[in-house]
Amino acid sequence: MCKFFFTLLICVCSTLVQGQVIKSPDGNLTLKFELTGNGIPSYQLDFKQKSVIKPSLLGISTSDVPSFSEGFSISKTDQNSVNNTWDPIMGEQKTIRNNYNELLITLTQKAEKDRFINIRFRLFNDGLGFRYEFPKQPNLKYFVIKEENTQFNLAGDHKAFWIPGDYDTNEYPYTTSKMSEIPGLMKKATVDIHAQQPIKNLAIQTPAMMKTDDGLYINIHEAALINYPAMSLNVDAAAFKLSSHLTPDGVDNKGYMQTDAQTPWRTIVVSDKAADILASKLILNLNEPTAYKDVSWIKPVKYIGVWWEYFVAGKSTWAYSDENNVRMGQDFSKLKPNGRHGANNENVKKHIDFAAANGFDAVLVEGWNVGWEDWFGNWKENVFDFVTPYPDFNVKELQQYAKDKGVKIMMHHETSASATNYERRLDTAFRFMNENGYNAVKTGYVGKIIPRGEHHDSQWMVNHYIHVAEKAADHKIMVNSHEAVRPTGLHRTYPNWIAQESARGTEFEAMGGLAPEHATILPFTRLMGGPMDYTPGIFQTDLSYYGTGNQRVNTTLVKQLAYYVTMYSPLQMAADMPENYERFKDAFQFIKDVAIDWDDTYILEAEPGDFITIARKAKNKNEWFIGGITDENSRTAEISFNFLPEGKKYTATIYADGKDASWNKNAQSYSIKKLAINTKTKLRQKLGAGGGVAISIKEDADK
Ligand code: NOJ
Numbered sequence: 001m002c003k004f005f006f007t008l009l010i011c012v013c014s015t016l017v018q019g020q021v022i023k024s025p026d027g028n029l030t031l032k033f034e035l036t037g038n039g040i041p042s043y044q045l046d047f048k049q050k051s052v053i054k055p056s057l058l059g060i061s062t063s064d065v066p067s068f069s070e071g072f073s074i075s076k077t078d079q080n081s082v083n084n085t086w087d088p089i090m091g092e093q094k095t096i097r098n099n100y101n102e103l104l105i106t107l108t109q110k111a112e113k114d115r116f117i118n119i120r121f122r123l124f125n126d127g128l129g130f131r132y133e134f135p136k137q138p139n140l141k142y143f144v145i146k147e148e149n150t151q152f153n154l155a156g157d158h159k160a161f162w163i164p165g166d167y168d169t170n171e172y173p174y175t176t177s178k179m180s181e182i183p184g185l186m187k188k189a190t191v192d193i194h195a196q197q198p199i200k201n202l203a204i205q206t207p208a209m210m211k212t213d214d215g216l217y218i219n220i221h222e223a224a225l226i227n228y229p230a231m232s233l234n235v236d237a238a239a240f241k242l243s244s245h246l247t248p249d250g251v252d253n254k255g256y257m258q259t260d261a262q263t264p265w266r267t268i269v270v271s272d273k274a275a276d277i278l279a280s281k282l283i284l285n286l287n288e289p290t291a292y293k294d295v296s297w298i299k300p301v302k303y304i305g306v307w308w309e310y311f312v313a314g315k316s317t318w319a320y321s322d323e324n325n326v327r328m329g330q331d332f333s334k335l336k337p338n339g340r341h342g343a344n345n346e347n348v349k350k351h352i353d354f355a356a357a358n359g360f361d362a363v364l365v366e367g368w369n370v371g372w373e374d375w376f377g378n379w380k381e382n383v384f385d386f387v388t389p390y391p392d393f394n395v396k397e398l399q400q401y402a403k404d405k406g407v408k409i410m411m412h413h414e415t416s417a418s419a420t421n422y423e424r425r426l427d428t429a430f431r432f433m434n435e436n437g438y439n440a441v442k443t444g445y446v447g448k449i450i451p452r453g454e455h456h457d458s459q460w461m462v463n464h465y466i467h468v469a470e471k472a473a474d475h476k477i478m479v480n481s482h483e484a485v486r487p488t489g490l491h492r493t494y495p496n497w498i499a500q501e502s503a504r505g506t507e508f509e510a511m512g513g514l515a516p517e518h519a520t521i522l523p524f525t526r527l528m529g530g531p532m533d534y535t536p537g538i539f540q541t542d543l544s545y546y547g548t549g550n551q552r553v554n555t556t557l558v559k560q561l562a563y564y565v566t567m568y569s570p571l572q573m574a575a576d577m578p579e580n581y582e583r584f585k586d587a588f589q590f591i592k593d594v595a596i597d598w599d600d601t602y603i604l605e606a607e608p609g610d611f612i613t614i615a616r617k618a619k620n621k622n623e624w625f626i627g628g629i630t631d632e633n634s635r636t637a638e639i640s641f642n643f644l645p646e647g648k649k650y651t652a653t654i655y656a657d658g659k660d661a662s663w664n665k666n667a668q669s670y671s672i673k674k675l676a677i678n679t680k681t682k683l684r685q686k687l688g689a690g691g692g693v694a695i696s697i698k699e700d701a702d703k
């Protein structure tokens with residue numbers, strides 16, 4: 001997959017250099033590393049003479065061996081430059097450039113029998129990645145991490161887009177505030193979420209997005225989170241200092257390490273243009289290429305599901321009966337049916353028909369397997385077996401029905417956060433999938449984790465998710481995990497881990513609603529780590545339509561279309577119910593047409609919390625799609641089509657908010673019109689408050 005490879009190796013081997021400086025390939029970023037008087041490692045980062053990270057200390061404290069915090073001297077430094085490209089299996093662009101200058105510092109603790117560690121810095125044009133490495137050596141084999149003490153000292157009271165630090169959930173709404181305001185806002189920001197475990201001292205999660213008063217955009221996250229707990233950021237709001245806060249386990253340790261070992265990369269993406277943050281491929285570049293030999297079975301998936309009706313319509317349930325106190329192994333066919341079970345043969349067939357008629361790859365069916373009666377809220381270990389269907393879901397019959405129509409049924413494994421039970425049953429569950437023609441699974445981790453004391457984001461669980469992805473790969477199965485740890489670009493290494501939720505997604509539109517600005521922040525935060533199964537496409541935005549309450553989805557219908565472009569994922573759901581798509585067939589055409597795998601991406605306009613307009617070229621096709629969204633304010637998008645190749649004519653189909661449309665009034669009002677365009681065309685397009693625009697573009701056939 002490596003197109004060409006160019007490596008320049010300059011080895012600066014010296015024994016006593018105390019300060020080191022490298023620049024990004026374009027010279028805009030400067031990284032300086034030095035040791036303090038006590039031999040504590042310190043780094044700082046500047047962008048075009050502006051400070052991004054002021055001198056900040058590095059180190060790791062341990063609970064068994066002496067800590068890796070001070071008394072270091074530099075024993076060796078290496079510099080290295082890499083400039084190559086690689087092609088992701090699926091992605092926002094066909095080819096990704098990987099261009100950085102590297103500084104590798106070897107630090108020795110003389111007082112600890114010459115124990116040594118490495119700190120490796122990679123400086124790209126779009127930011128910095130660095131990690132701690134613990135090579136094999138005589139006096140360092142095993143150690144237990146108490147805390148990582150990586151500081152990110154910021155240069156001012158930046159505006160931050162943040163969610164509360166939590167060991168178990170990322171499903172918080174975003175708060176936008178100055179750093180100094182975080183303490184006063186934390187209580188309000190910490191809304192109730194099932195099984196949440198907010199961090200006790202003041203902390204926020206990554207990816208943390210910030211903007212400085214003088215227009216720098218800074219994003220802090222991590223890459224390649226493997227065999228290590230996820231990192232949150234402690235906040236010293238008065239001094240504008242952030243520092244790493246790792247997720248503990250049940251005995252309050254953070255990480256169990258054995259040399260050769262390394263931490264994940266700590267990432268700081270920086271630019272004076274917001275669009276560059278969205279375009280950054282730094283996190284992916286810091287992940288390892290996949291070792292999978294055959295990836296031909298990993299494919300983009302556009303799907304519908306027996307799903308949204310569980311949240312809004314009040315007509316159906318995951319559970320087959322209203323009895324509770326059920327137990328795995330009992331005869332579920334003896335349960336008294338509640339008559340509202342959604343995953344029944346007839347309803348599933350209806351969905352398969354709809355998927356086949358409209359070109360979808362798959363139908364997700366939740367609630368097909370026994371055990372849903374009484375698990376929610378009970379910290380029960382053995383809830384699901386992942387192989388026994390309810391009596392009204394005929395696995396073989398439905399499989400054949402789907403196969404005849406060229407559609408897949410997507411498996412659902414809600415684990416109830418009982419990872420132990422899931423691991424015990426995983427082989428059988430995946431074999432069952434192979435035997436019955438399933439090639440993709442949506443997993444879920446709702447609830448408090450078992451093993452008890454572990455957290456969704458702790459080292460043990462981080463390893464669990466990867467174990468599931470690897471096992472799934474053995475069975476040629478793609479995985480879409482919900483409630484798993486936030487992604488860190490591991491879809492490069494485990495490309496069958498095709499998407500994740502790991503944020504507040506569409507389901508919350510039915511549970512209190514999402515702020516109109518929410519989706520203008522997600523690409524700058526959660527999506528920095530990888531594709532999101534946001535589950536867009538809700539056309540019936542006013543939920544009082546179902547007679548079950550007066551909630552609404554806080555967007556216009558057209559904004560839901562735009563999400564297919566603004567919210568990158570090679571796995572995209574059309575989340576509304578088929579009958580709602582039948583009512584708006586002309587708008588639904590966009591969801592049918594839109595690509596989900598791309599040759600190229602052009603970030604046309606972007607400002608976190610305000611608006612995003614993105615154009616993308618479909619993979620291997622002369623078709624382009626544009627999605628533009630705005631927050632609670634209406635706006636005019638300035639769309640220039642200069643990304644289109646010159647000398648050709650194109651027809652754009654523009655799906656626009658109706659004149660009177662906004663997220664809370666006439667949200668379903670829209671217009672669709674065709675426009676002849678070429679590379680010179682410029683369009684000023686009005687978006688309603690909480691609205692959007694979606695455009696599909698085709699090259700005209702030669703006449
Ligand atoms: C939470 C997931 O996000 C949602 O999509 C799913 O329907 C429920 N859990 C049940 O598994």
Ligand code: CA
Binds near residue numbers: 501
């Ligand atoms: Ca969820």
